[in-house]
Amino acid sequence: MNTLFIGYGRMGSAIGAAWRKSHLVGSVSAVDPHLPFSDSAQLYADLDELPQRAFELILLATKPGQACQTLAALPDPLCRGAVVISVAAGVTCASLSAALRGRCPVVRAMPNTPVLVGAGCSGLFSADVLDAERREQITQLFDAVGKAYWVEQEGQLDAVTALSGSGPAYYHLFSEALAGAGEALGLPADLAKALAAQTALGAASLQAQPGADFIELRNAVTSPNGTTAAAIARLEQDQALRHLVEAAARAAFVRSQELSQGT
Numbered sequence: 001m002n003t004l005f006i007g008y009g010r011m012g013s014a015i016g017a018a019w020r021k022s023h024l025v026g027s028v029s030a031v032d033p034h035l036p037f038s039d040s041a042q043l044y045a046d047l048d049e050l051p052q053r054a055f056e057l058i059l060l061a062t063k064p065g066q067a068c069q070t071l072a073a074l075p076d077p078l079c080r081g082a083v084v085i086s087v088a089a090g091v092t093c094a095s096l097s098a099a100l101r102g103r104c105p106v107v108r109a110m111p112n113t114p115v116l117v118g119a120g121c122s123g124l125f126s127a128d129v130l131d132a133e134r135r136e137q138i139t140q141l142f143d144a145v146g147k148a149y150w151v152e153q154e155g156q157l158d159a160v161t162a163l164s165g166s167g168p169a170y171y172h173l174f175s176e177a178l179a180g181a182g183e184a185l186g187l188p189a190d191l192a193k194a195l196a197a198q199t200a201l202g203a204a205s206l207q208a209q210p211g212a213d214f215i216e217l218r219n220a221v222t223s224p225n226g227t228t229a230a231a232i233a234r235l236e237q238d239q240a241l242r243h244l245v246e247a248a249a250r251a252a253f254v255r256s257q258e259l260s261q262g263t
């Protein structure tokens with residue numbers, strides 16, 4: 001699959017490197033004003049430098065504010081027969097299609113930063129009819145940087161954003177707090193940080209096992225009247241943590257909706 005990346009910053013280049021490594025795409029071209037850097041894609045600083053040939057897949061990974069004007073400026077020969085996948089947060093299918101003047105079907109993807117290490121998850125949505133083969137191809141592409149999940153309604157991407165898009169930051173904050181607690185209990189900062197990070201990795205690995213259940217995993221560490229039980233009792237007091245997490249996710253959800261509406 002002839003693939004063009006428009007915007008090859010952190011997200012674009014991470015996805016591009018993984019796709020090439022997976023051999024799911026054929027030639028990869030990328031347009032980004034910040035060149036060169038070490039990458040085996042064919043790199044161009046400007047769309048005008050790109051040979052005028054057709055691409056089967058175009059991945060748009062500019063900042064959201066640049067997405068529509070960039071698509072509007074795409075020359076016809078480049079996008080004839082292409083599917084455009086946009087990772088631009090909050091830019092709706094309707095806006096993207098309007099910018100493209102309906103020339104290509106559009107897919108919105110909401111990945112997260114762990115795609116940088118192949119452990120991301122991406123919500124996918126398209127308002128256009130995609131044949132089963134094309135949908136499967138796109139699923140495989142996002143599985144190559146973690147796991148891909150299609151949603152049925154575009155509005156659900158706001159919930160995906162609140163959960164997995166912003167979610168890595170929640171876990172980083174929790175690790176920061178846990179490492180801070182370790183320091184307060186007398187551990188050196190480096191050791192507290194290493195223990196917090198390795199614990200997050202270990203817990204996530206257990207959660208990722210087939211059939212894993214969050215409650216069973218927690219109960220497996222929580223002996224009655226033991227150390228974990230003492231901590232969990234504090235975290236669960238008045239369900240404060242659950243209420244806080246729900247309020248935080250709701251704030252992200254509302255902000256994502258606002259951004260989609262351009263406010």
Ligand SMILES: NC(=O)c1ccc[n+]([C@@H]2O[C@H](COP(=O)([O-])OP(=O)(O)OC[C@H]3O[C@@H](n4cnc5c(N)ncnc54)[C@H](OP(=O)(O)O)[C@@H]3O)[C@@H](O)[C@H]2O)c1
Pocket residue numbers: 006007008009010011012031032033034047061062063064066070087088089110111112113165
């Ligand atoms: N990071 C995340 O967790 C995350 C998660 C989900 C979705 N996203 C989405 O991913 C997109 C990219 O994010 P990022 O963190 O990779 O940003 P980034 O590192 O700033 O990369 C965007 C790149 O696109 C370039 N660019 C701008 N206009 C262009 C054009 N017309 N043609 C070609 N290249 C152009 C930018 O150059 P200039 O800097 O000169 O403008 C920049 O190098 C955003 O829309 C964001 O919403 C990010």
